[in-house]
Amino acid sequence: MPLSPNDILQNRYIIVELIGRGGMGAVYKAIDQRLGNTVALKQTTVRSPHLREAFENEACLLASLQHPVLPVVSDHFTEDDEKFLVMQYIPGDDLGTMLMNETERFPVPDVLRWADQLLDALDYLHSQKPPIIHRDIKPRNLKLNPRSDVILLDFGLAKGSQMIYTADGAGRNVRILTPEYAPLEQIQGTDSDPRSDLYSLAATLYHLLTGKAPSDALTRAASVLSEQTDPLRPSNELNPQIPPAIAVILHQAMSHSLEQRFASARAMRTALKMVYGSNMGSGLVRDSSRLLLDSSGQTTLPIVERKRLVAEAPSSGVPEPRLPLPVVVVAKEGGGNYQTIGEAIARAGPGTRILVRPGVYRESLVIDRSIEIIGDGPREDIFIESTASVCLVMQTEYALVRGLTLRGRAGLEHKAHVTVDIPMGRLVLEECDLSSDTLACIAIHGSNANPVIWRCQIHDSKGGGVLVYDHGQGMIEDCDIFGNAGAGVEIRQIGNPIIRRCKIHHGERDGVYVTEKGAGLIEGCDIFGNVRAGVSIHRQGNPFVRLCRIHDQVNGYGVYVYDKGEGTLEGCNIFGNSKAGVGITQGGDPFIRRCRIHHEKNRGVFIFEHGEGTIEKCSIMGNFDTGISIGQGSNPTIATAASIRMVRRPFACFRGGEGGSKRAT
Template sequence: MSLCINPQCTNPQNPDNILFCQACGSELLLEGCYRVVGFLGGGGFGKTYEILDTRTQTTKVIKILINNHPKAIELFQREAEVLTRLNHPGIPQVEPNGYFIYFPRSSPEPLHCLVMEKIEGLDLNVYLKKRDYRPIDQKLALQWFKESVIILQQVHQQGLFHRDIKPSNIMLRADGRLALIDFGTARSITQTYIAKQSAGQVTGVISAGYTPSEQIHGQAVQQSDFFALGRTFIYLLTGKEPTDSLIYNSYSDELSWRNHIQVLPQFADLLDQMMARLPSQRPQNTQIILQKIAEIESYLNSPLQTPPPQTPTPPNRRKFMKFLGFGGLGIALAGLIYAVLPKTKSKLVVSRLGDGDYQTITEAIANAQPNTSIMVRPGFYQESIVINKPIKIIGDGSKADIVIESPDSNCILMEADTATVSGLTIRCTAGKNNKKFYGVDISQGQLTLENCDITSDSLACIAIHHATADAIIRNCEIHDGKASGIFVYDHGQGRIEDCYLYSNTLSGITIQDGGNPTVERCRIRDGGILIDQNGKGSINNCDVFSTTLGAGIEIRKNGNPAIENCVIRDGQGSGVLVDQNGRGIIKECKIFNNRLSGIEIRNDSNIVIRECKVNRNQQYALYVHDRGTATVVNCDLTANVRGAFEIDNTSQVQRSGNQE
């Protein structure tokens, strides 16, 4: 049987060997290959059918929008765009041409269609109903929870968030794997979205019991997905909807679910953190959640603890003192000497609970000897730390649980020749008090900052400045800076290695006024790299992508960097912009799929480009104008929409050995 999808058709059932509907004359072979064979379901906005792909003889699903309201069309097209970008077994697969518009015979409006993989199985809401709402056990919950977070990680890494996670939008395949569906409400994190959000122009997507308050008010963020996922697993573990009066108090807006199940306290704590009232109180990203899951799994799989070995009996103090020649008076004298001489410890422990040496990091630094390691246990430390001696400050636990926040100053100010800070979450919140500070201010010495998560709502997350500053920033996540993620200026130096910089307002990295860092193997999203006002630097093996403001890399006002082996892609502007006497060399880079030209050179700038691949950009490979100058050697400049070069009559390009 072949079904007609014309909403006006009076008899949609047809034999499967004809091409046009016998009742209304609409085409039955959609896009020349899809034959509709069964109705799966539908509602006010759309219908879902099972289809046969006659080219591959495989069964797929087609979603058809039957509501032509502009907002409905926008959501439908967004789902098509999102699913095309994602490639993971936990997400329905959509072919590049899976979205199309179908015109039924004699119908006043077209139908918007989306073909995708058919997922055999049940959504988790139906699954629990078929179990008579019998909750799943902890082992299965932890397995599914981990799988869901991994799927969500794929979504978030594309700069997206789902906005409608709930049991009915998670499918359990017949082979036991999960899949996340219904991406019609997914949003991309872009400057345009943030601007609309702040102006209150974003539609709030609401699923009762699963949607956090910020999303209800049109202020959804990636952490909104964590709230909804946490609520989903409360439903699976208790068999009760989050709005059920047995576990939810609507007057106090409190969810009291722990008494209804037995799970590890660590797992329960993680779910409660996922559902925290404010987004800033939830895990910052999926990697942090996966780390916590790994810790829970390690605890579950650990063998029974064996008794600790007996501590050797220390030598008799009195005999020892007599051996030294002291009598009873000698013992007293020795005790006095011990009391007045400074005591040294190679390690100090800071704990907010009072079970360490000190309760604040500042107090520990004041009492530490040089080269002491200060171990910081999980807790919330609201203080501004001044490092004025060579020490190590090391997080003793998951960095997501060790938070340093300063509302009135820098979180960390470096005033020593050398120091190390590792494994912390660092949040500068001075902006809410209209104060201007950096998250980490390095004005001298070599601070090694590694494995940290750093944000700032005031200035940049990290500042490296003055000629004596030579920092090492390694394996950090640096995001949501009010200005740049990292600001290197006034001849500051250092190495920035293996970091992930994203969602910073102006740029991921800004280099100015003689700043000269080495940037290697970093991933930089949303805001790219700006080399400005005599900035220098060596930028190697970096991935600069999805820039929303300006070019992926901008070289301005006598900036003069060396850029080598980088990928600069998928930006909303040019891949590289060289402006106002910009200089430098670009070597062996891949620059592709940018909305404007691959490289734009203008206003008395002069750049050398060697052995690069500049392809698939929406305008030219190179756009040289307004007295721009370039030397282009042995580059692949093919497959750009408007061609290889656009050079105006005021500009000059020396080129040789290129593919154009």
């Protein structure tokens, strides 16, 4: 039954307006009266038992997933024999509608940033047991949040476009697809796997980059079988702003054969990271005819040859990636092309891959051209050390460094310097081991600095692990950051990195320290065993800390917000810390939402000396002392549905503490 404005469901949700309607249901904008926020209410009106079971499965599945690219699902219910799903409301048009309304294509850098976010989400989905395959990635299922980050939706039930429906006997694989974005195996109803999502994503990116929907897989297959040319035009032929190497990656992901696509979302993401950084902000682009990718997303190795540059993308189509990258070998004891890495860099053309064999290289490297430096042997046998200056400084738009041990040494003169200095460009630093007996292991600074730090060990510095400052950005993922004398990660002076799935532990100070208007996203990290706070927010620091485990800090708080620090904590698991799970003082004003704060060695939340903040929908339980302590002129808001259970006391105000409580149980 259609809903009208002001209809009320579950004595809670007030309908505002219809967002969209299709043959299987509708999506409405609604107000959640209990929480006071706007939600999207998805309704299905189908009567098929299989489809209704699929809707129920979707609700349960989405509610169990937590990723920034996926919408948050808060509720599902049945009313008047119709099923409803309550999820995050994202205002604005979807990207499909925006494509129809815009006269120009989306900027290439924006689309590549969304591609990176979506591939991270697919890696998360495909890593579930069993793997979760979306099967309906298309522009109409993508929206942008207020930060202009992409959100992957599944509003197919509410769309009126042409759709194909398939279901097995149990109703578990009911899916909706749109032919232009679906791979052949999905259209034919044969077995699909995570690589099917890669086809759909590549087709979606193709449309966003070119403004033209790709030829559908059936038409392409029919053309090939009839010995005609594949009608899928190269993306860089339609949009010369697309780097040829990106066109190669899209073409590979849209291969008819599953085996010819990338092996995984992570492999495709790695391939994009390896090539797109060199093509942003430069009039020169790679000659992708010399780029050969395997299904793991890595470029293949060996022949030694020079690489030429082209000033603009070729218009004759996507080049066949047949020839490998130029490769030179550095061997300390001889037997390679060079005995020092510095000489290899000085003689390398842009795009050269430099393989470094085991040895101790006492050099200070300046990367001033687009190259790759890769360890050719066990990482622990390949050392780069420098006592006079930094081990490595980035002075170009793009470079990749993988599989090296980098040591910053003070030397006899005790000079202070970082191990890796990144003042500009996209340095992709992968699977390296970094330490320093002077300052930080890595410094990221300046508005043009935007590196990717992936699967590195960052440890035992006399300063911090990673320092991000002066508008520096970047992505730090899957790293092990430990044993540093300063903070594991320090963000200051409007630094704004993304830190995901890192272990930040056993530091002599804070795990993460955010100050002086530093920001950033800290997500899915395990932060533990640090001497002071797990996360410390200070002087208008304003990070977004999401889905982190913050526990067992030795002498401090799980999260400490002070001296007008701000920030948002969402969905975090905070426990076992020495002083309290969360400490707020001196005008600290965080927003804490949907967190579990439990089994602390003292208080759950301690708000004192004019601390403020909002605590909403948190579960606070099992703490040794008070669940929430408020004192000394503090006035936080304990918002709706905060569940407070305790060992001794759930709630205490002392020494002039106040606190507003909308609802606490």
